Amino acid sequence: MHILILPSWYPNHANDIKGVFFRDQAQALAHYGHTIGVIALQRRSLRTLFPKKQNNKAPHFELDEGVPTYRCQVLEALPKIPYGNYFLYKRAAKTLLANYVEENGWPDLIHAHSTLFAGAVASEWGNENNIPVVITEHNSGFALNIYRPWQLKVADKATQGAQACIAVSPSLGEVLDQRLPSSKGRWEWIPNVVAERFNAPASKKYSAGPTRFLNLALMTEKKGQYDLLYGFSKLIGGGTKAELWLAGDGPIRAALQELANQLEVSSQVRFLGQVAPNQVPSLLQQVDAMVVSSHYETFGVVAAEALMAGLPVIATRCGGPECIVAEGDGLLVPPRDPQSLASAMDHIAKNLSEYSPHAIAERSKSRFSGAAVAAQLTYLYTRLLTSNSKVSQPKS
Structure with missing residues (x-):
């Protein structure tokens, strides 16, 4: 099964702890026998535009333990404009998605991590190209109630277009039921991976x-x-x-x-x-x-x-x-x-x-092992691919 992973944040180098569990899950799925690709966008604020040092600058492409990983940086230049940074992120992500498909072919399924903003882009792109979408939500911001109305609208629309919604804990699923009306009752619990x-x-x-x-x-x-x-x-x-x-x-x-x-x-x-x-x-x-x-x-x-x-x-x-x-x-x-x-x-x-x-x-x-979580995800992926008629004819 060809699975494309689109995380909202991701490690930029070997010692980076940010989003390390996304990488662990991608590696676990690859070890389980799936064909895995990753598109990772690094979101940077204006405050980091001219850092004194730019150590560990991520390459645009690497084979990360055999997993093709495509990277680019997105400057969040429009923080005060509703939807501004989302549109910048979406433009960069869709460019990488097109490059990925050209070099690796169409995935069977796209699995995004967090609705803001990877899940939102995946949902839109998947529906445009008849590719089923799974979104896993990890973000504590929904429980802490820190998001603006426009961000909640983006997240809610993302869940509308997803064929499956996963929360990393039952408690988070209950929060998301309240915050995102379109997803109410749809959140399944599959935990994060703990690496071997x-x-x-x-x-x-x-x-x-x-x-x-x-x-x-x-x-x-x-x-x-x-x-x-x-x-x-x-x-x-x-x-x-x-x-x-x-x-x-x-x-x-x-x-x-x-x-x-x-x-x-x-x-x-x-x-x-x-x-x-x-x-x-x-x-x-x-x-x-x-x-x-x-x-x-x-x-x-x-x-x-x-x-x-x-x-x-x-x-x-x-x-x-x-x-x-x-x-x-x-x-x-x-x-x-x-x-x-x-x-x-x-x-x-x-x-x-x-x-x-x-x-x-x-x-x-x-x-929580890679094999245990990969087995749960594989069952979910198989269920979607066998029941969803949208997967048969991706756009060319």
Whole structure:
């Protein structure tokens, strides 16, 4: 089956974490036996028009582990004009789509990630050329209610033209039912892929010293690291021997470091900085548990990655983690609640031996591995291609 992937954002180089799960899914589908192509547009604002350095500039074409990947940059030059940046994006995307078809032939199906704007372009282009379209929505902006009316209209129209709509969590599907009327009742749940590099080694063991908790996230207020630090200070104050490793970077990093000093836990808190995707699996093998302290997540891929690596997970009930952390995998706690985080970390530290790394990893693999998710997507693709009469005659 020939599947063309059109993501709304995508990694630009090997160490880029932005949209890495889109690439993981494309690779998983290729390994499953499909013919896969990717069209990835990098959206740039006027503020980045003349950067001092342009490291890792993406090429226009590359074979990314055998997957043809077409790239270009789109300057979002019309931010204050409704539909302005969408039209710029659509023009660039349709040029790449034409180039792709000329060099690779017509795809059987196009799978877009996020309605704004890849899904909108895919929906229009697919209907123009009799190609069925699948849209997967990942975007937390719908739950946070940050979009303008014109953006919601673009997203809603995209779902009208799609033959299938996927949400990466049941919670996000419920939000989209409310925000996008044309899609109400149509959202199916298929999770994000966790790449094979996260598979737990057979010899995974917990550390013999203080229990090591890891938080891996962009350092912004919505990721809840303030709550986590307050909770961790309560944990340490109660006499539990533990360490907190904070991996990532962002606008509140300095404030978090200052808070750790104020709470007198700086000697037990490690700030690791940004961690490249290929370094995350080895990092997971150095810690005992993952903590996701977010205020909202559409999915929460780091929780699934930690489970695949055999780690128990503490996560807030913030949308996505509820469909990830199963019984025996860890604990779910309310968001914005430092005391609940402290109690959960204390429970994990005192009962770590009750969590089997092998059992946790196997449960996660059966749900989130590349093969498991590719099988679900293949079933959906096959259903569409056998039931949709539009696929038989693409335009020439």
